[in-house]
Amino acid sequence: MTSRPGGRSARVREAVLEAVHAELTEHGYAGMTVENVAERAGVHKTTVYRRWGTVDVLIADALDHSRETGWPVPDTGTVEGDLIAIATEVADTFADPERRLVPIAIVAAALQSTRALDAKGRFYAARHAEAAQVVTRAVARGELPPQNDPVELVRLTCAPLYHRIFITGEPVDRATAALAALAALAAARAGLL
Amino acid sequence: MTSRPGGRSARVREAVLEAVHAELTEHGYAGMTVENVAERAGVHKTTVYRRWGTVDVLIADALDHSRETGWPVPDTGTVEGDLIAIATEVADTFADPERRLVPIAIVAAALQSTRALDAKGRFYAARHAEAAQVVTRAVARGELPPQNDPVELVRLTCAPLYHRIFITGEPVDRATAALAALAALAAARAGLL
């Protein structure tokens, strides 16, 4: 009888993590407070402080929790189509003024606490591993040479988009997404991965 | 007589911005405080609060100030060598446990304030414009087709490195730096940029 995962604790966690998501898409990372999250969840602030402690840990837990729900991997018939679809989804996410706040907050939180850093690593590792299916299928179809690292091709596809968002600050549209996919494919076809 | 840039104000700014750099490489972004910067600079905290206001603005101003000093563009004789040199410098910066804290702090600050976001944009735009010389030279030598965007090739070279650091969390060594340069070159030679 050391823990009691069922019942109230589970309800509180669900409510708090949902409040985290809501507060994030509303005020962004900078405007997010433990107290606001607690109030929105209908829970006292000490409860949140005791179970999570900081905003970054809240985001980290929400991230771990979201990882439980699956993610639809595209299957257009060609690697090119699949990679463009993956890149386009990233671009669309960051084009939405509300949805973009979530991944931005994740990166911000990861820069503040080790807990969030680890959660972010797990999240993207899982996502990229899932997405790498499109490359594995392509290799099986003979579209790509088998020496390529599937996950690395996915990462190379996403890299220019995240680079624009977090480093150069340039806008990311679907054209740049498609270009990123094609550039990554060029490297893969050259057998560099 | 609205401003007085010479004399004391200039000395204070110099001392404060140097203190910002020192505090950053010592405690990182998370452990940086306005008060600590003020004390290290030998200045009262109200002075810093009045002229800058927040940590993010301090970092933004330090970034704008650092942009005044030039940056040595590599010239190895080939685009391949030049791009690898650029990528290697990025990798080396993030391999150093102290130096890496500076660009990390810049990204973190840019996620908090618009002022820092703009400063970061200006900084990387200037850097990439300078680095693009290696591509311009390569096109002049006939190494690359002229339809390529010089700056875009530089960005494509750096993108996988920053992606590893800020998104996936994987380590960045010189091998990955060289690979990133070659992958970007493959896309450029395919005429995709």
Place this chain on the structure above:
DNA sequence: ACTCTAACGCAACACGAGTCGCGTTAGGAG
């Protein structure tokens, strides 16, 4: 050399995030 004022130093203050002690509630065990 004299004046004027922008910028700085100083101390006291206001405010909000985070903590602590204690009483209360709910849910698992027998």
Place this chain on the structure above:
DNA sequence: CTCCTAACGCGACTCGTGTTGCGTTAGAGT
């Protein structure tokens, strides 16, 4: 159904960040 305790609610408290008012200093103009 009853007991027991982990988890929550509540209010008071601490403490550090950032602010304000005022006196002082230094440097630019004449």
